[in-house]
Amino acid sequence: MEFFEWDEGFSTKIQRFDDDHKKLLTLFNNVYHRVFECTSLEEERELTQHTLVELLDYVKYHFSAEEELMIQLDYPQYLEHKKEHGSYIAEVNNFLDQHKQGTAALSFPTFMFLKEWITKHILVRDKEYGQFFNDKGIR
Structure with a gap:
């Protein structure tokens, strides 16, 4: 069983972003x-070092894609x-730096923080843009 599983309730109704979210959960x-x-x-x-960097890189890619469409x-x-995205990236970067320096280890509370932030962000903030984009004909 996975720690973080996709649920159709997460769907923004924007296929490319739903696919991104699924990949983020896999990472x-x-x-x-x-x-x-x-x-x-x-x-x-x-x-975990390589996987953390891969996760952060994909988060940055995904946030950038969302923000680009928002601007368009x-x-x-x-x-x-965008401010929420920046805050999350800063938190993950801070943790990654601590992890690289050996001053922090990945722990269950850290995973819970990451999971809860992502869940709340998708279920609230991303669903808001999903409706807006759908109204503009984006699926």
Whole structure:
């Protein structure tokens, strides 16, 4: 069983962003499984570093794609949405830096924070743009 599973309730009704969200969940689950399969902090650090960077890179790609369409369609909540994206990236970057320096390890509370943020963001903020984009003919 996965730590973070896709549910149709997450759908924004924008196929490309739903596909992105599914990939993000897969990457997130990959990090989760690697961390909890490790037997030492050193092993955890080595095994998860690449996956964390891959997850962060994909998050940045996805946020950029959302924001680009928001600008094109003059989405009224663009600045607020972009600010939330920036906040999440800063949190993940901060954690990644701490992880690289060996001052933090991935823990269950960290995963819960990441999962809850992503869940709330998709279910509330992304669903808002989904309706707006649908009204503009984007599916």
